Amino acid sequence: MANKTLSVVLLSGKGGVGKTNISLNLAYALFQMGFKNMLMDCDLGLANLDVLLGITPEGNLQNALLGEAQISDVLHHVEPEGFDVLPAASGVPELTELQPDMRDLLLARLEPALDKYDYIFMDVGAGISGTVQTFAAMAAMRIVVITPEPTSLTDSYALIKVLNARYGLRDFMVIVNQATSASEAKSAFEKLHGACRHFLHLEPVLLGHIRNDKKVPEAVCRQQPLMTYAPGSPAAQDIHTLASRLQRLRLGMADWLAPRKILQPTPDKQ
Numbered sequence: 001m002a003n004k005t006l007s008v009v010l011l012s013g014k015g016g017v018g019k020t021n022i023s024l025n026l027a028y029a030l031f032q033m034g035f036k037n038m039l040m041d042c043d044l045g046l047a048n049l050d051v052l053l054g055i056t057p058e059g060n061l062q063n064a065l066l067g068e069a070q071i072s073d074v075l076h077h078v079e080p081e082g083f084d085v086l087p088a089a090s091g092v093p094e095l096t097e098l099q100p101d102m103r104d105l106l107l108a109r110l111e112p113a114l115d116k117y118d119y120i121f122m123d124v125g126a127g128i129s130g131t132v133q134t135f136a137a138m139a140a141m142r143i144v145v146i147t148p149e150p151t152s153l154t155d156s157y158a159l160i161k162v163l164n165a166r167y168g169l170r171d172f173m174v175i176v177n178q179a180t181s182a183s184e185a186k187s188a189f190e191k192l193h194g195a196c197r198h199f200l201h202l203e204p205v206l207l208g209h210i211r212n213d214k215k216v217p218e219a220v221c222r223q224q225p226l227m228t229y230a231p232g233s234p235a236a237q238d239i240h241t242l243a244s245r246l247q248r249l250r251l252g253m254a255d256w257l258a259p260r261k262i263l264q265p266t267p268d269k270q
């Protein structure tokens with residue numbers, strides 16, 4: 001069967017830039033547009049999607065990997081958000097680093113459960129650990145989340161450089177989060193784009209930006225997605241715009257997606 005599912009991984013060099021909030025709100029915005037989505041917590045060390053959604057899952061990804069449960073048993077459908085969550089456990093030391101044998105097991109167990117979705121969002125931890133790299137290389141689309149802070153820019157550049165060197169990856173989308181204006185977002189993106197073009201000979205693409213908005217931390221404190229807590233807020237409007245752009249891109253990628261697996265390991269160049 002032709003694949004129509006777009007797997008998207010959200011990455012960042014620096015922590016706390018907004019990956020988890022963006023993934024869950026994008027999933028919700030796309031649900032409102034009529035799509036079926038899954039949100040996978042790939043932060044195996046410090047999982048917190050469950051906390052942000054205020055849910056207490058019974059099983060998690062690690063249980064499925066250890067053969068204690070089926071993937072279908074640990075998928076958690078959330079309402080009114082309308083998407084499925086694959087939670088991860090925090091503090092299972094033997095699984096914070098995904099070794100190649102576990103990665104292959106994960107792929108084998110997950111793939112059959114994925115084709116009913118339009119989008120799979122993979123929320124990884126910050127930085128460039130081996131686990132982050134493994135997930136980054138599996139997805140069909142990589143979105144690097146940055147903020148206008150200089151440290152976010154240098155750390156994102158380092159992340160892209162490592163993924164390019166290790167896996168030959170060249171396609172990166174960028175979301176600028178917590179921007180005070182569109183022009184600030186554009187100038188942050190241009191700095192990253194300039195460094196990538198000059199030193200790595202690759203050109204990331206700007207997907208868009210999300211404004212700095214006090215409603216975001218308020219929603220986090222209420223353990224509720226921004227899109228349900230403050231649907232008309234500036235950041236929520238920006239997320240709707242991003243969701244529409246993502247859907248246009250997905251349509252444009254249909255021929256490219258069709259013959260692919262939804263998640264697949266990219267061979268290591270080293």
Ligand SMILES: Nc1ncnc2c1ncn2[C@@H]1O[C@H](COP(=O)(O)OP(=O)(O)OP(=O)(O)O)[C@@H](O)[C@H]1O
Nearest residue numbers: 015016017018019020021126178211212213216217
């Ligand atoms: N657009 C925004 N406006 C204001 N605050 C924001 C915005 N986006 C995110 N934040 C704040 O940043 C905090 C961190 O967000 P989040 O947990 O999504 O980041 P993360 O990148 O997933 O972090 P980690 O790297 O630890 O996984 C949130 O608690 C929220 O308060």
Ligand SMILES: [Mg+2]
Nearest residue numbers: 019020043124
């Ligand atoms: Mg996070």
